[in-house]
Structure formats: structure tokens, C-alpha cells
Amino acid sequence: MTEKSGNDGAFTRQDLYGTVAETTFGGALSFMRRKYSRDLDGVDVAVCGVPFDTATTNRPGARFGPRAVRAASANLAWARPYGWDFDPFDRLAVIDYGDCSFDFGRPENVPAAIEANAKQILDAGAALLSIGGDHFLTYPLLRAHAAKHGKLSLIHFDAHSDTWADEEGRIDHGTMFYHATKEGLVDPARSVQIGLRTVNEDLLGFNILDAPRVHATGVEATAAEIRRIVGDNKVYLTFDIDCLDPCFAPGTGTPVCGGLSSSQALQILKGLAGINLVGMDLVEVAPAYDIGEITALAGATLALEFLCLYAYNRPDRKAAE
16 A cells, blocks of 8 residues: 655654655655664564675775665655565565664674674564675674574575685675584575676585576576475575676676676566565675666665565555454
């Protein structure tokens, strides 16, 4: 249901449900115009920015990703998402929780701060959609989610495997799934990495649907294989925007040619409807390298698709009234 209202619903709206159309070029820029709040009572999903990018191996700038994705989402917030027969905000009470806070002068303490912030949200009974920030942040997020849900299946969209071997305690956005696997946070045999196109000789047992395979077999076969691999397991979904080809997402720190199109990614995600999704993040949007906000818009659109996946098995509150 779409209602007409004035602007600044991020501060003025009372009901956490529903879509309220606002002027796209004005108003407070929360994610999808959801209410800014730290009150988790009755909340189904908290959207939280993690403006951290000091683990990057190439171009920095993803610390500005949460801000850019929020701004781009204003272009999407006036109606329900195309291609779904429901509005996720009729099924989910969603807030914008603001950004995770940490001391940039103590980088060694950042992982614990991200994990603690996520744990606070999860312990309150809400699910978490995180917006980065560089991809390292998924590691402390996985630690928080695994503490609540147990060992997880990982659905990982990326140009890179991020499973390169590393020393314990290092903060690097190319090694966090090595650590997550070694710690038993994820089950590689029931996990899948999609869109890869960089060399790594040791993939730690993850199932790989690399970019050439996606291009060759198509989106329907890709989605079906992902569903087969994860089955009914609890799933954490992470999407590095550099999974998309640079022509669709130039605004990122480590772009790699030959990637997925925005259309392919969206169709694959729609094909995952019904998975047992418990956590999700969208990372590596670096707006300083963007062109016409196309990367930020792709990020916002993908993050909205995640909410649709999470809402898929839930009843429509307004229809039930």
C-alpha cells in the first residue's frame, strides 16, 4: 500500500509499516525513507550503515557507501519494488538504525565494535541489513550471526573469493572468509560464491559459480543451483558490488572486468525467493569513483531485493487486517 504524505518521514512517521510516497529530490535521506530510530521494540529488520574502509587493498572510499546508498534509495522508496507481488514494508517493520559507531583511531578495536553493534540488534529480536563499508565487515557480522543462529550457509556475490590465507588478527577485506571458515562460522560445502573472476588456488571447499559460468548457463540455472546447495540451511547473504561488471558499478575499490550485469544479479536474487535468510549485507560501494550514482543506485536496489527475500515467507500485515 502506498500513501501520500509530506517529506521527512525518516523523522516524522509513526507507523513502521507501509510505503509513504515522498518527493524524491527532497527530504531526509534514510534508507528507503524508513524511520531513523534506535528503538528496536517491534522491529523486524534494522538497516545499519558500517562506514569502515581501512581494510581495502586498492582504492579506499567505501566508508561513504552507506551515505550514498541511502541517498540513492530515495529514488526507489515511492512504490513497491518491481517484479514482486507484495510490498516488503507491508510485511516488515523496518527502521534505519543509523551507523555503527567505532573509534577510527583504534582500528584494532573496530571488528569488536561491529560485532557488538550487530549482537545488540540481533539480541533484541530484529534481523540486520548492513550497508558497508568494505567487505571485511562481513567477518564480525558473521560472528554475531553465527553466535545466534549457529553455523551458516553463505551466499556470496563477488569478483573475489576473499578466502586467501592470512595471519590471525589481520584486518583485510580479502581474507575474512578464510577466517570465517577456520572458525566454523560458515559451512563451505553448503555455501556458494557467485561471480568470481580472480585467481585463488585454494577455495577452501566453497561451491563456485564463477562469472563465466553464470554467463554461459543463465540466471535460472544459477538460482536453481544456489538453492540446491544451501537447501533449508540458515543463510547469510553478502553482496560485494564489484560482483557487477565495472560498466554497471564503476564506484568500487577493486573493479574487475567480465562481471554480472545489474539485471542478471536482480534476476538471480528473485530466483532465491523462499531461502531461509537470517542476515544480509551490501558492501564496497565507493561513491568517489561512481558515475551518475549508478553504483549507489545498484547497491540500493540490491539491498531492497534482500528485504523482499526476507519478507517473502511472511504474511502481509495490512492484508490480514
